Amino acid sequence: MKKGDRDPAVETDFFNPYLDASNSSWLSIKDFKLEDSGLQITYKINQNQKKAIEDTALQLELLERYRNKASQFILNEKNEIKKYCSSEDEIKIFFKNILASVSKLNLDDDNWLKVLCTFIQEESPVSAEARKWLKKYCSISNRWVCFKNDVCGPGRGESLKAYLKDVGNDEEKSVYFLSDEQLSRKIVCISDEIDNVQLEDENDLNVFVPGVIDLSDCKDADFYVFDSQGCTGIRYKCIGCEHGVIVLKKDA
Template sequence: MKNIRNEVDEKVFPDKLGSQLNSKDYLKKNYSAFAGILSTFSKKIPKGMLDGNVELLKTNWEKYIVNIINVESKIKKITNLYDQRSREKIIGYYRNIAICPYCGLNEPDTLDHFLPKAAHPLLSITLYNLIPCCNNCNHKKKVYDSSIEPVSFFNPYLDKENFNWLEVETIDITNQYLNISYIFNESAFDSERQREVFKLTCEKLDLLSRYACRSIEFILNQKKNIQKFCTKQTEVGNYFEIMLKQLPQDDFWKTQLCNYISESETAQEVILKYCNISNRWISFENHARAPKCNESLRAYLNYACVDEYKNICFLSDGEFKQKIVCISDEVENVTLADENNFSVFVSGVIDFSDCIDADFYIFNSHGCTGIRYKYIGCEHGVIVLKKDAQRTSEVG
């Protein structure tokens, strides 16, 4: 959660304000950006809306969460002016914001009304009530109204930054899957109010799980370099220590991750193991045969003397001359593009680099489809399989 006030166009938030002016002149002199927006709708804006905004600005807009209710109560007619045309004009004042100030994960591609426009139409296009953020955060925040709720949402214009609120809790591997978990650091705050604001925002935006998912993706993208440069645990620590020095401070979820790995021997050991992971090939205890058409996966694994039932199972003979990969349709998003090709999204991390010469079989609720596939590629967890036409007739 980052304060972005200094990065926003100075026409939106000027340093010095004068108050001995009428409403229109006040806006033109001190809030030229806002005055320009309102001038576009001069015929639609009731005088109460114009004067109401100026009253908020003159009484110190930083306290508008408190002042807004008193101002709105004096205005009988308010027109909501937030439409696509005004949005396109407004967004130009936030071009310096490269990353969502709420989550720090994505580029801002929308504007959040900090106080909901449905409840506070007076602020529907008021620049200081608009937060450039990512669509994910805007959707998760919904219509939380900090003017009436006991705890305010984090305000990127008003609230101070605190990059120490986030901590990595654990990094481990379970069944070849990398697990990274984050926790909220209660001790990072001197102020109880700030702690409650950050905690509420963290929960509303589901930040801990989002950082965990992005962190696994981040490590996966580093996998080849780690394999290339790191042959022992200490080298993993050095690798992330160097990376930590290259990251900007406000890239806080990455800095926390890199710092944790650089200092934790356990994490270094896990990362080294993970980046050199190979699939758990299970050798047949007898001569391998292909699964029969409509044979269930469980029955086939029982034949292969495999006690553990999994959605993906790697089988081979003792010398790895014959490799068979069984995939259940319980794996996420098993999609049959046509009768010749499969696209399969595999959650977690599996190394398919040693499956180029393997035979793949797909099992659905009726059992094995009876079609043999070959691996032809993998990107971002999606593996693509192509029907092996020459050998399909041999199945069963």
């Protein structure tokens, strides 16, 4: 409707942003940051582009449209990012894979998405900053809850709800981080009830944890796993984490 009856096939001062491959590099990301109102993504027209591109983008309000598309796209992918990315490097891989899929499909209206994915997975300071904002936006972070007194580990058969209530917080989650006030005693509680993870081997096991998967500062933490019978009573150490799968090894 914004285009009206103008035909880019015959008018040299008007271009088709979907089909004019010669102008595929006219668009780039201007800003990518997290504000109180949410994730703010803005596009810009690269320098030294044809005047027809600027005029067309202005008339069709392309930059505003792309901004809205990008924000909605990230919102739609938020749970997937949170589920499969535990670090900024994995966010980079996530968008690299999306870019590969989009390029393979070769859709008409995908230039804004290609630009977005390319920007997020690039090796540059501004892209690295964008990945930090994405990590924060998707709530990929540890949730340490500190207590004044030393935090003791749960007992065998004790339910996660009972344990959290005993230490001072009975909000049940699939993963819960606990620590004393000095962060010298760290405990990570994992419940497998949501995804029905089977504990097949007590010495070495993989637990899929949705949502909270950044365990970068949990190397010195004690892990306890809860199943339908309560706490297994076994203390584990984290030996790896990838795509939300935490690899635990029985603590000697």
